[in-house]
Amino acid sequence: MTTEHRIVVLGAGYAGLSAARRAAKIKGVRVTVVDARAEFVDRVRLHQALAGQQVPRADLGEVLAGKGIEFVQARVERIDTAAHRIRLADGGTRCYDTLVYALGSSGDRSAVPGATEFAYSVAVPEDIGRMPALSGRIAVVGGGATGIEVASELAESRPDLPVSLISADEPGGWLSAKAHNHIRAVLDRLGVRVRADVKVAAVTADGLELVDGERVPAETVLWTTGFGVPRVAADSGLAVDPRGRVLVDDELRSRSHPDIYAVGDAAVIAGPDGRDLRMACATAIPAGTYAATAIAARLRGKEPAAREYRYVFQCISLGRRDGVIQFVHADDSNARTVLTGRTAAWFKEQIVRMVGKVAQE
Structure with a gap:
């Protein structure tokens, strides 16, 4: 009797679902996905949800069942690496032969006093659900892509709300001059x-205090800078970096536990120049696909092909009627071509729809 190889995927985001x-599709395997959420919501649309727009949702149980994948809705508590067993918060367990760790990231507001108490993250779907009705002056902290998209989406859809964008760096300053x-x-x-x-x-309860002593009054502070990852990997004895992200080799295997x-976002993935690849769906989806391809090769007794990454562009929404598409070289450095307006x-919307198919098809 042939025993199926058990592959358990922790996390049903872009990376986990891709994996x-x-x-x-691998012959002779049984795949299980574990996630605390029952639905998949495109993370790249959270700024739209924040502004009150309806965004697509997918029932994970239905989507995965249609592909022959078991779905378990539960929070992961710990990995027993010696027994190859996952302990779940509800008391259940799942055993694995190969594990894919894709628990993602969430917002981190711990770097500045008062942020945890008085600011709101816009990093995961639960953040939007916890958000009170927006009113008064809005201060968006962080000039990265998320901060830019949140500020522009709110300013366009809610002109009744004065919006400020507060950042240590120039918003979009990492892009080309035309894009910026x-x-x-x-x-x-x-x-x-x-x-x-x-x-x-x-x-504070009524806004921000800047390092130079200036105060920025605000009824709502939206924190879009900084991130954290679940402690599951660190608590389970996997090799991690100071942030708790799993250290992996070129095949995306844990350096300390090669069957994982x-x-x-929960992994430190090195690019061709040694720099960490950026946290984005453009990194997560290829990484998940490659991990599964590498698993398939090893199950056939072969060495996986070398991992390759090629970035093509960065997309930033500026409300529903404007945006920036910065084309990049394969190593993610800025190219000359930029689309605007x-x-x-339109281009960004097509990309987001395509990305959403990772869960909806």
């Missing part, structure tokens, strides 16, 4: 008050 879908200048121009047009090159010292693969908004 599970590919793994389900367009972002600033659109934020200005939408009425977003941008404060760059300033740092937040504390968050780690992908997505309605063309960029």
Whole structure:
């Protein structure tokens, strides 16, 4: 009697679902996905949900069942690496032969006093559910892609809410001059008050205190900078970096436990130049697919092909009618081509729809 090889995927985000879908095509395996959420919500649409827009949702049980994948809705508590067993918070367990660790990341507000008490993250679907009704002055902290998208989406859809964007760096400053200048121009047009090159010292019940002593009044503070990962890997004895992300080799296997693969935000994935690959669906989806491909090769007794990454562009929404598409070289450095305006908004929407298919098809 042939025993099926048990592949358990922890996490049903972009990386986990990509790995599970590919793994389900391997002959002689049984794939199980474990996630605390019952639904998949596109993380790249959370700024739209925050602004009150309806965003697509997918029932994970239904989607995965249609692909022959078992779904277990439960929070992962610990990995018993010696017994190859997952302990779940509800008291249940799942055994594995190969594990894919893809528990993702969430917002981290611990770096500044008062942020945990008085600011709100916009990093995972639960953040939107916990958010009170937006009112009064809005201060968005963080000039990265999330901060830019949140500020512009709110300014466009809720012109009744004065929006400020507070950042230690210039919003979009890592992009080419054309892309960066367009972002600033659109934020200005939408009425977003941008404060760059300033740092937040504390968050209070009525706004922000900056390092230089200035106060920024706000009824709502949205924190879009900083991230954290679950402690499951660290608590289970896997080799991790200081942030708790799993250290992996070139095949995305845990350096300390090679029967565990780690992908997505919860892993430290090195690029061709030694730098960590950026946290994005453009990293997570190929990583999940590669991990499953590597597992398939090893089950056939072969060495996996070398992992390759090729970035093509970075996409930033600036409301529903504008955006920036920064084309990049394979190593993620800026190329000359930039799309802006309605063309960029349409382009970004097509990319988001395509990305969403990882869970919806």
